[in-house]
Amino acid sequence: MSVAVVTIEIDNPRPVYYPGDTLAGCYRLPADAPPEVERLEVSVLWRTQGKGEEDIGVHFFEKLAPQEPLDAREVRRFSTRLPASPLSYDGLIVKILWCVRVRASLRGGQEMVGETPFQLGDVPRPQEVTATSR
């Protein structure tokens, strides 16, 4: 079971990021988050959307496995240099979406997930072409 309550903020957000740019920001758990956080993970990843089964690729991954209860109000930072590919793509049946995702796993299997999308590159949306060779 997932509840999206984690807050993620990207520093100086821009409509488009390019390969090699640094993506940095911070995230925090809600003030009323239960203290039993087993794992806290932040990822910068892409995933596909569309007709095909979902593919996922993680560019940046950081995991905190606290020994003591986490301070839910603590603001944690992340920073990564964006890769050359794959670029964000809004295709016909294949879409590539980039996002920052934070996942907090609680004891008992409950999870809190937050996700903030961003765009890598500026590939325009393609038009469908009728195949003349099928």
Add this chain to the structure above:
Amino acid sequence: MAKSENMKPGCAVAFCALAFLAGCGFLVLFLSQLILPEWRANNSFVENTCVVLDKRIIEEAGEDGPAYRPEFLIRHTVNGLDHEVWAYDVGHRSSSNRQRKEKILQQFVVGKQYPCWCDPDDPGRVVLVRGYSWLMYLFVLIPLAFIILGGAGMRYNWVRRGKSPEQLASCGEPEGTQIANLYPYVPDINLERHPGSTLAFRLPLGSSPGCALLGIVFFTLFWNGITSIFVFFAIASHLHGEPQWFLNCFIMPFVLIGLVLILGVFRELLLMIGTRPATVEISSHPLTPGETCRLHVAQHGLLRLSGCRVLVVCEEVAKFTEGDSSRTDKKRTHEVELLRQDEPHAYQDEYQIPAGAMHSFKASNNEVQWKVLVLGKAAGWLKIAWEFPFVVRPPTAPRKIR
């Protein structure tokens, strides 16, 4: 996030363990009930002589109707002691074919002496025939499949337990799709070892005709191999005077598909012998959006190509499951026809990748493919479609130009 809720790794481990244990159980059962007794009868049983005192057909009720097996009352002597037992083979195998069992019955005459083989540990356990039921051994593949799939599933899910999708994805990188992590998920087609004779590089064929032939031959053998078992039983039913019409009707479409596959094998063979794939050469590779390159296409082979077309296309490819089957859908986002001509010949032209085009992309289930297509008809009726994939990198990609 995911399209479908997958089974949790913990449950999946338990499910796979169940399949693994079931496979082990059936394998042990199979070994103890069939393989081991047959092996012992063939290797450990001691030869003796016996007298046939009586014979009969045993009828057993089965799910598919009655089943029959022959039995003989024999007397044999071990260490001075007479033993009288009903016996025939070690497995007590029965079948629905009563006629065949009666023929076996006729092979042994009451009152005559025959060789027999008895268990040295249990003289009451004796057989009149030995040998192996090789066809039955094929069924060992079923528990083996459960063991292999269950074991692999257990290992796979055990590794996944307690890990988030992001952690799992960060562990494994797709094979062969990254060049020193500079262009993740952009496929690598290294053309350094494929120099062209006219231009810098020769593009490799997407799938070689030999592979296509091998694939269809393998599938044809597999399909017709399985179908032939049922055809064998259908023919046998006619020969024994008990035609099974339902079986005949049931296997008809499978036989027809098998025949179409055989025709397909001949088609591929004819294509491979009669034609040689066109060669496509390119002046620079990999390309980037907005870049112009030269393409050289030449045709070879014994059969003349008619209606020849050369296209550069970009396609989105999505793999998905629908019900129990895997499907692939393709959508074309770019297509440029460079040539449409009847006479086979060599051809060279310039081509520019559109400035805003998407780069090549390859993940497990989704792809963006760039390729040169050479289409035509050999001997006027054999349709040919050769694909020559190439790579388009993101705009910042450094490239090799000759």
